Amino acid sequence: MSAEAYRWRCSCCGEEQIGLPMAMGFEGPRPWEYFDDAKQAESFLNSDFCKIVRLNGEIERYVLGMLILPVPEIDAEFQFAVWVSVSERSWDIYSAGYGAGEYKAKGCFGFLANAIPGYGESSGLHADVWFQPDGLRPLIALHDGDHPLISAQKDGVDLAQVEQWAAGIHRNASG
Numbered sequence: 302m303s304a305e306a307y308r309w310r311c312s313c314c315g316e317e318q319i320g321l322p323m324a325m326g327f328e329g330p331r332p333w334e335y336f337d338d339a340k341q342a343e344s345f346l347n348s349d350f351c352k353i354v355r356l357n358g359e360i361e362r363y364v365l366g367m368l369i370l371p372v373p374e375i376d377a378e379f380q381f382a383v384w385v386s387v388s389e390r391s392w393d394i395y396s397a398g399y400g401a402g403e404y405k406a407k408g409c410f411g412f413l414a415n416a417i418p419g420y421g422e423s424s425g426l427h428a429d430v431w432f433q434p435d436g437l438r439p440l441i442a443l444h445d446g447d448h449p450l451i452s453a454q455k456d457g458v459d460l461a462q463v464e465q466w467a468a469g470i471h472r473n474a475s476g
């Protein structure tokens with residue numbers, strides 16, 4: 302069975318669907334969602350970088366990476382585009398190498414900055430951020446620890462969870 306041929310009933314509309322989407326992502330890091338337009342105007346967000354300027358002048362830097370979660374039942378991988386909070390130094394290394402895809406370091410440390418649906422509060426989890434060549438987004442590897450999302454990256458997610466994510470995508474697309 303493949304993700305393309307998988308039949309499931311969508312929990313948002315009750316319709317039978319063929320094919321599971323195997324990727325989704327977040328428009329911005331979690332703090333960005335709570336920003337009003339005025340505050341966002343002083344900050345910055347594009348498809349790979351986000352900078353948030355706090356009222357006290359403090360600057361937070363985020364980059365977009367890929368969190369890969371195996372789905373053993375269909376021998377596939379679900380790809381989550383997620384934001385991670387990184388240091389100024391790491392931000393500088395990533396942005397300097399971004400165009401050429403060559404970096405002065407193999408990766409950096411980051412804090413996950415999104416809450417993955419179905420996994421409670423996952424913001425703040427520690428992760429390695431591995432830079433990739435050829436314009437690919439960095440791969441996010443969560444550090445070992447006691448959190449269901451960490452287990453999910455190691456052991457995989459079940460199809461029922463993927464169906465819930467897919468229903469969320471469907472709801473957003475049709476809403």
Ligand SMILES: [Zn+2]
Pocket residue numbers: 311312313314315316468471472
């Ligand atoms: Zn639906």
